[in-house]
Amino acid sequence: MGFGAFGLFWGAWGAILPAVRTEVGVSDGELGIALLMVGLGALASMRFTGYLIDRYGGVVLPVVVVLFGACGVLPALADSAVTLSAALFLLGATSGATDVAINAAGSDAEAVTGRPLMNLAHGIFSVAVVVASLGTAALRTAGADALPVLGGVGVIITVVAVVVLGPGSRDNLHVSTEPKPKRRLEPVLLVFGGLCALAFVVENAWQSWSAVHLDTSLNAAPGLASSAPAVFAAAAATGRIAGNALLRRWRPVQLLVAGGALAAVGSIAAAAAGSAWLALVGIGVAGLGTSVCAPTIIGMAGAWAGPERRAGAISTVTTIAYLGFLLGPAAVGAASSASSLPVALGGVAVLALLVAALGPVAARQTERQPTH
Template sequence: MLRTLVGFGGFGLFWGAWGASLPAVRAESGVGDGELGIALLMVGLGALASMRFTGYLIDRYGGVVLPVVVVLFGLCGVLPAFATDVVTLSGALFLLGVTSGATDVAINATGSHAEAVTGKPLMNLAHGIFSVAVVIASLGTAALRTAGADALPVLGGVGVTIAVAAVVVLAPGSRANLQASTEPKSKRRLEPVLLVFGGLCALAYVVENAWQSWSAVHLDTSLDAAPGLASSAPAVFAAAAATGRIAGNALLRRLRPVQLLVAGGIIAAAGSIVAATAGSAWPALIGIGVAGLGTSVCAPTIIGMTGAWAGPERRAGAISTVTTLAYLGFLLGPAAVGAASSAWSLPVALGGVAVLALLVAALGPVAARQSEREPTTFQS
């Protein structure tokens, strides 16, 4: 359990610091907004390139993969601070994406394995720790930037912290360590159930990243909120997500995963409708928080259901497949909202996000029927 929570905490620590450091990275590399947008695409491409392969490596070699990829992630997280133009920044962000995608798969596989070993829920708590770390790192980095720190000491300090944690805490040796698989290669195939889990998780990520990316813009442009109030929207969403995941982990001692998933989708839809149709900033901000509470439990619950279904011999490979498909939703969500906003309006586009959240709730029982093939259950 400790390895899982430390892994997710380190992952959130970096991405919280990264978001707050991005203006410094942009300025120090000398790129414009368009060039920065192109460079940022490399993060997603790198992640997509590594996620499936990482699942294979974990199934083949076991838990030794986790500390290796986390150390590489910590080191590559510093590279953008050395970029001097769009080419070097793009290269640095591609490597960051490769190691980020690998780390994402490794920590989720470790968490799913810990759930199976202990018989107790963990994934929502782990994702909640990620959200808490994002908020803490964002605020800490903002304070350092206010004091005059540039990108290198911030990203360097976070990178060293992550690497040290990987060596000290995440290194193999505990009984919770992932085991290498002896499953014949002929059984390693893409099964339809993984498409169900992956598609459902992608929908959940579309909802999540749509509000994370567009909430501040919605308050600013649609509702004419003051700059300070508008800029607080992503932090409100992240804080609500952390609360929802930690609470959701406790609720799984009393609820079945599908019940939490359905409830989360309905709550996310309700919050999305309130935020999209609000006539002023404060009701919209409340709706954003409610949407964060609801959508926060969806993806971790689906990933946990995937691991329970797959069993020990192919758990990492199954999770890597689902997270790869889900990551497509994470990447395409903000772009889809932008396209819909151009065609209609931003409130209409964000109202469509509520429909997707309801779809997650409606399709949750379908995924549950697939997961019933695995006998693993949660115990209080």
């Protein structure tokens, strides 16, 4: 449910962002600067959240989700670029904390049950994004402003945290009673984090640039072009649910290699497509492939760390990986300015191949035990 609540907000946010921009009255440049605050806030909170979970256990999860739901309403209350930036920094901080907490809970559930769950959990996130995006679009068509949309989502998230995540939260996630070792950045976590960052670059590049690619590169009709992110998100949801089932027969590294390779095929097909419909097929294939990469890597990192250090390890990996999520769209834009958008998106295929090629390296790292 935590992943569903997380996806519910971000699906609604993407669809309501134009209304927020209009109501606050900021320019594109001011909005871009304000949106950077989301990433800065997340980076500021993620590692600390891992420490809190390792120290206090599962009780941290409902607390940060409630804070996330509350801060999600703040952008609708902003009235200037400065207040919007402050609101988005707080939103980013609570979003980053929630991201770490739900991934730590998912990894812990995998360890306790012995069943693969991370791809399924991330699949629920993707489904929630699609549902919330379509629902918010319908509300916008009916004339709803940002405050009732974000306020309603905030209420739903708070109810989920209190009613679903709160009960029994003290029993979830391992709390170590041993003296805490000096916090250090394990080299293996750099490997996991770097690999996950590459996966996030591929994922967010297509999520952010697919509609622009169809519109500017292939002259697609506006309605068709705007469907590209939804196609990608729907494919990602399908891939994660299917990937979770495949992990009953495959090792995680096999799924990671297959996912990276499939993402590369889809990326090059979409980038080189001569028509919008062929590009949509490639975008869907890329979504299927890249969808399983990050959840699988995070699950591998959690399994490597063990119960005493799982949350801290996941927070480190996700913090490093988040840099790729933030920088991916900007890197595609820079490469597009230097050449063309199809060439830039073709380069994304190379990164997907790197994920596939480096997957076995990450798997070998799991044989090294954490340093205590």
